[in-house]
Amino acid sequence: MATSDPVYLRVVADIRRQIVDGSLPPGAPIPSRAQLTRKYGVGETAARHALRVLAAEGLIVGRVGSGHYVRDRPVLLPLHRWRFHDHHAPFGADIQSQGARATWDWRAEPAEATPDIAQRLRLDDSAPVTRTHYVFRGDGRPVQLATSYEPAEFSEPPAEESSRGLVARLSALGVKVTEIVEQVYTRVPQPAESDTLALPAGVHVLHVERTHWAGDRPVETSDIVIPGDRFRLVYAHSLQP
Amino acid sequence: MATSDPVYLRVVADIRRQIVDGSLPPGAPIPSRAQLTRKYGVGETAARHALRVLAAEGLIVGRVGSGHYVRDRPVLLPLHRWRFHDHHAPFGADIQSQGARATWDWRAEPAEATPDIAQRLRLDDSAPVTRTHYVFRGDGRPVQLATSYEPAEFSEPPAEESSRGLVARLSALGVKVTEIVEQVYTRVPQPAESDTLALPAGVHVLHVERTHWAGDRPVETSDIVIPGDRFRLVYAHSLQP
DNA sequence: ACCCCAAAGTTGGAGCTCCAAATTGCCGCC
DNA sequence: GGCGGCAATTTGGAGCTCCAACTTTGGGGT
Structure with missing residues (x-):
């Protein structure tokens, strides 16, 4: 993941990492589009695309009017x-x-x-x-x-x-x-x-x-x-x- | 699928239908973004989003510099x-x-x-x-x-x-x-x-x-x-x- | 103390634009 | 006739903006 990668993938990777390692526990709110643009210094397009990718992966859910949140981890059944x-x-x-x-x-x-x-x-x-x-x-x-x-x-x-x-x-x-x-x-x-x-x-x-x-x-x-x-x-x- | 549905879904549905019923056979080129905007009277954003959805569904592939094409149908094995x-x-x-x-x-x-x-x-x-x-x-x-x-x-x-x-x-x-x-x-x-x-x-x-x-x-x-x-x-x- | 409403914030749809990289076809030159 | 290179076209990344619909929150006002 070189720095020449698409910008939105940088955002995706960073948020995904936080979800995976537990920094962002289930239910935790994801920064909004506006916050993401500031935090990562990217445009709205990139922030929005990153959220869409994460949502498609099932890691977060978007609630209209509220925000994006980390989904519950699956129940791990042996x-x-x-x-x-x-x-x-x-x-x-x-x-x-x-x-x-x-x-x-x-x-x-x-x-x-x-x-x-x-x-x-x-x-x-x-x-x-x-x-x-x-x-x-x-x-x-x-x-x-x-x-x-x-x-x-x-x-x-x-x-x-x-x-x-x-x-x-x-x-x-x-x-x-x-x-x-x-x-x-x-x-x-x-x-x-x-x-x-x-x-x-x-x-x-x-x-x-x-x-x-x-x-x-x-x-x-x-x-x-x-x-x-x-x-x-x-x-x-x-x-x- | 009322007309109040998102515009890009209208485009997706129409192209998908053509692929499914064979009007667009495997290998056939999909209209380019520019053509889609004219044909369906939608903006570039909608046309682009529609193509992305179809590509994500595996129905078409995008080749940079060339265009989008209908993918081969899966081999149907009984x-x-x-x-x-x-x-x-x-x-x-x-x-x-x-x-x-x-x-x-x-x-x-x-x-x-x-x-x-x-x-x-x-x-x-x-x-x-x-x-x-x-x-x-x-x-x-x-x-x-x-x-x-x-x-x-x-x-x-x-x-x-x-x-x-x-x-x-x-x-x-x-x-x-x-x-x-x-x-x-x-x-x-x-x-x-x-x-x-x-x-x-x-x-x-x-x-x-x-x-x-x-x-x-x-x-x-x-x-x-x-x-x-x-x-x-x-x-x-x-x-x- | 309680309720309701209005303002602020957020998502998701949609539009427009610019640009780099890749492909393709065509034109002209040899 | 063949070939090389240029120009048009296309994708995909990225930026900005506007808006409708929906939540949330923080005041008021009763």
Whole structure:
């Protein structure tokens, strides 16, 4: 980053550094455009561009009439500890580690496959499926909503469902998972503010949109699809900040 | 999109539409700033901002001194057809479907676990691992480079390796995959042009950066990590456009 | 003590301009 | 016909300004 770099990048780099090293903690106000021009001796254009870049990176938010503020850091979840079979419970579970607390609730219900679901699970329309809603929390704050769909037959036997729960369900899927381990991908998502890539509907490309499940950053709605022969289909949705 | 929307969004929407519906095919030049101001009756600022947004979306590229041009569309791969066990071959494989041709090469080699690899595979430093390089192609063009690491013992027996290849390797991993089906995530990546999110090194959050494996778009380097007890670790790297 | 309003400050849209660096096409010269 | 170099064009950085809409704050005035 020589001094010949664009001026606005100098401002970006400096503010970003302060956010990263903690000089500017979450919630702290960023100097306004006017203040930035004075502080760094740059023009309004550069100051404004710098703020736009930082906002695009998700490090700050601009509130009209108020100012720019440092966003909350994402909740750091030790996700390699999220082992369903290690810590299962009838409804809700939690695991304490490294100071971060990961908990989740889930609820399964019978449903009929919509055309979209049916096609991707390779089932007939209106075929019986099991829909499961999940709420994942990090340090008490919900960080992900997910809805999974799987062929109803995979949820059998229903009597055993409540006792073995997720473990049973996941075990029943073992072989299938193996077969599609390299096929984890997402559909082209539709970000709220802009319909970025436009591809023929239904055509899947290996494409993962910027997605944060952790933290309070704005999460673009995005489907995680694990396709294959009759495999489960997980929809991950964003939460309100 | 009422007429009260920001002017620059009107321009963005119109150009994007033309790119999507094919009026502006890949390689086609986008009107210059000067032309846009006349064509849409907007100021330079709006025209410039519109081009910046489209470039940020990856739909167009700007070449200094020349102009903006529509980028190539991504290669559309029917990825649900990428089934290793359906179409395996000793070295290289291919499957023809829907006009798109997906092929890949791979080469396995013994290696020693680096500290980073060792930690995430829960092995000791310098433990024997099998490193496999993949080249995935769509319509002949390489769309993804990937390197996977797995404990060497998973690659046994070596004699059978060449005959059953990927199938054997994947089968051997079946159980492990089941256990971590919900844990697919990526490390916080480091985009080439900006070190976006800064998190303590080694801390994993459920975070997926914008990643395109298909097409000739610039792909930010990003690791796909499927953690768990001794599971494989896949590094996906971008290719030059 | 409390409430409301007005002034000041801030963001985000939009317009105009100047300039350096790079590209491209064209004109004229050999 | 071929070639070199100049001029027009284009991007991207940077500066300045005006304005509408929205927050915040600090007075009053009741």
